[in-house]
Amino acid sequence: MNLSMMSHDQAHAAPQPQDLQTPADRYQELFQAVQLQRVFPDSKTFVDCVPEEDPAQILAAYREQCTRPGFDLSGFVHANFAVPEVYASHYVSVAGQPMREHIDGLWDVLSRQPQQHPPRCSLLALPRNYVVPGGRFAELYYWDSYFTMMGLAESGRHDLLRAMADNFAYLIDTYGHIPNGNRTYYLSRSQPPVFALMVELFERHSICEAIGYLPQLCKEYAWWMDGADTLQPGTAHRHVVRLEDGTLLNRYWDARDTPREEAYLEDVVTARQTTRPAAEVYRDLRAAAASGWDFSSRWCDDGNLSSIRTTAILPVDLNSFLWKLEQQIALLSRKAGLTEQSRLFQRREHARREAVDRVLWDNADGVYRDYDWQRQRSRGMLNAAISTPLYVRMASKQQAGLTAEALRTRLLSAGGIETTSMLTSQQWDKPNGWAPLQWLAIGGLRHYGLEDLSEDIAHRWLCTVSSLYQRESKLVEKYVLESTPHGAVGGGGGEYPLQDGFGWTNGVTRRLLHERPAHAANHARAASA
Structure with missing residues (x-):
């Protein structure tokens, strides 16, 4: 559903354009000092802090004060930023409450209102209310939300389901994809592409018709497949990989090759444990975060996280979800009378299914396996992603x-x-x-x-x-x-x-x-x- 297709009440609430600088871009050496000196025990805390005044003025003040004898970095940060609070106790039930009632009562606790977003922080504006996971995760997350939505439906919270539908459509319309979460520091990556599954859920519960989301489905698909049409055999570009025989499949990717801002020190420490180029390690750590599986031996050569090679791996689940996206676009295009587009995506879904069967299915062992496209061999370790082809009926x-x-x-x-x-x-x-x-x-x-x-x-x-x-x-x-x-x-x-x-x-x-x-x-x- 495009913003122009929203009702008057929905459309007037569309957020205004905002500064999309990440905390690292905005605070530069102040950001590095706070993260590397561990001002906060959790690296995510500072990137979620709210500046008390214009960020440029805070950075200028830091530059002017930081070389003074006795400068207190922690004191400076607490004087210039509001630190987010994490209310873990809000999730504990009252004595004797049935589990079903506990869950039903949590939706309002976990809901956030865009009009309450503080200015100049890392949160990306959204038009409607949304549900967060909880704890330190105080923002909307992409693939988390699909599974959350199933509970919202059973709790009768169609108000939140409709709001989430509008929010995800807005994110695709605004940024071309659904970010990992609605934070500026998550814009460089997405998460497992389950929007096609969300659309089915919306229609099943009469929230809205799936065909209304065809433009967003196509736009998300274009983002995941960027560069595929000109990709040469044996090469990769962003999320797409073309094998030596011409087979096209996808991998997880992040547009940046710096430490994750929400885990800056952790990533720096990990990169120091290997002789590999640091930028390569950072990219693979970020790509694993895009997978949702952050972190797992699934992406590593050994038990050490510094051996992570996410971008070298063609995952079973990602390619299953993209097959579902291709199938959904083909189906809805046919309903919309877009015959040529429907035929194009039918060919694409057939090609991907054949590729998954040939590259990711281990016929000898009778299981799906991720594939290392750089080393041209299957990954040996078994993981729970093998059920995804069944879930999407591929x-x-x-x-x-x-x-x-x-x-x-x-x-x-x-x-x-x-x-x-x-x-x-x-x-x-x-x-x-x-x-x-x-x-x-x-x-x-x-x-x-x-x-x-x-x-x-x-x-x-x-x-x-x-x-x-x-x-x-x-x-x-x-x-x-x-x-x-x-x-x-x-x-x-x-x-x-x-x-x-x-x-x-x-x-x-x-x-x-x-x-x-x-x-x-x-x-x-x-x-x-």
């Missing part, structure tokens, strides 16, 4: 059956589907389990009639989430899937502490509870003390 019946067997025998744990088969200190690895990966497996298996395993995963995940809820009265970002004597525990690893809230856990769990009214998790209640 797999054949035989492939679905073999994938189900791999999920059951190699990734199924006591609490659900493990993220990867490798145990590491990274959060997107074993032993952690994540709500979106459970849902992709549950839904994908169901699409092919593999109900027994689908229901088994759903049961295990609901038991995991409800176990921790009954003990700690909250839902969290990720969970350890292995059994413990005290029940489920929150996941670990990664660059930051476990976050409470939590958007996509709420969304997936609420949908599963709705579909299974007789499941014991519907009777799970918050701890009495």
